[in-house]
């Protein structure tokens with residue numbers, strides 16, 4: 703028996719159309735969404751996930767739930783988002799042990815996704831965007847955060863302190879059929 707009625711599917715369709723992405727999957731919170739995303743990214747003990755230290759605890763915790771290690775990149779002092787320079791230094795240091803990079807669009811301000819994608823392509827890591835603050839935000843190229851142009855998944859929060867609320871709630875977007 704499913705507790706997810708027709709409105710959940712309508713919501714997923716509307717969100718994916720709004721963001722210009724193929725698939726959207728509703729979850730009970732952004733934390734749950736990030737956890738599911740880390741599992742979909744196949745993180746395991748011995749792997750490293752890299753994220754920003756300026757975020758909510760669940761960004762790092764969601765990866766810790768898989769038993770992997772966390773490495774914090776520094777932030778860029780202008781944008782408050784993950785520093786590309788610091789990310790590159792970590793990728794040189796840990797190389798292929800890094801299996802996921804999780805940029806956080808702090809306060810809805812977009813991260814430098816093209817640069818992040820380049821680093822992740824070099825080490826074949828997955829990019830998962832923590833977009834808990836970023837519903838309705840756009841990248842510098844005008845596309846909406848959630849379109850997953852430079853990531854495998856993007857995760858949003860509908861907690862009461864975020865842009866819109868569903869009580870608690872979250873959604874994952876992806877263009878990857880297998881991940882979906």
Ligand SMILES: *Cc1c(COP(=O)(O)O)cnc(C)c1O
Nearest residue numbers: 731732733757758760834859861
């Ligand atoms: C709020 C928040 C989350 C977690 O969202 P929940 O829906 O409360 O689980 C994750 N990441 C960031 C950056 C947040 O601000």
